[in-house]
Structure formats: C-alpha cells, structure tokens
Amino acid sequence: MSNQPEPIGLAQAIDSIRTELAQAERDGAGSDWRFTVEQVSVEFSVQFHRAADGGAGLRLGVVEARVGGAVSHDSVHRVQVDLKPAPTQGGLDHMVGR
Incomplete structure (x- = not known):
C-alpha cells in the first residue's frame, strides 16, 4: 500500500x-x-505524463490513470468546469446563506 490518498473522481x-x-x-x-x-x-x-517507453498517463484533480513505465515529462493544465444549477421543482432559483 502506498501513502497516497485514495483517488477522487470527477463525479465524487x-x-x-x-x-x-x-x-x-x-x-x-x-x-x-x-x-x-x-x-x-x-x-x-x-496533469499529463509522457514515459520514455511511449506509455502515457492522465491525472485529473487527484484521479490518476497510467499506462506504461517511468515518467520522463509532465505537463500540467488547469481545466474549469462551469455548472449552472437547475431551478427547484417549484421553478425558483436556489438560495444560499453562507
């Protein structure tokens, strides 16, 4: 077992x-x-990884998937996801206080 935390997927x-x-x-x-x-x-x-043996990997947030061997190059990009809340069942906007 590694000391790394469990990956968190986009859905979670x-x-x-x-x-x-x-x-x-x-x-x-x-x-x-x-x-x-x-x-x-x-x-x-x-985060994209490129391995010397041609393998590649992808890391989204703390979700990691790897194919191949050692990593020789990393490239990190930021992705923004915009979510628009659907109205309540009564057709009203959601309201928050904190």
Whole structure:
C-alpha cells in the first residue's frame, strides 16, 4: 500500500459540491442575507505524463490513470468546469446563506 490518498473522481468531487451547496441552502433558510446561485465554477488540475517507453498517463484533480513505465515529462493544465444549477421543482432559483 502506498501513502497516497485514495483517488477522487470527477463525479465524487461534483457530489461533494452538491452536498455543500445543499447545506448552505439549509443553513441560510432563516437569514436576511441570501444569495442566488447563478453559476458554480470548479477548477481542476490536469496533469499529463509522457514515459520514455511511449506509455502515457492522465491525472485529473487527484484521479490518476497510467499506462506504461517511468515518467520522463509532465505537463500540467488547469481545466474549469462551469455548472449552472437547475431551478427547484417549484421553478425558483436556489438560495444560499453562507
């Protein structure tokens, strides 16, 4: 076993954001200061590896997939994912207080 934490996939990261936004909506229910959530921007680091033997790998956030052997070159890029919350079942925008 390695000392590295377990990888977190994109679906799990978005689920965590959804959970936090839902908690913020509940926490702000009685507050005079509420905010409409119009867009949620999430930024991930994407790391590409190139191995001397032709193998390659991809790392998105902390999700890692590798093919091949030793890494000889890394290239890191930032990817932004914009999420637009769907209206509530009543057709209203979600409101948060924190």
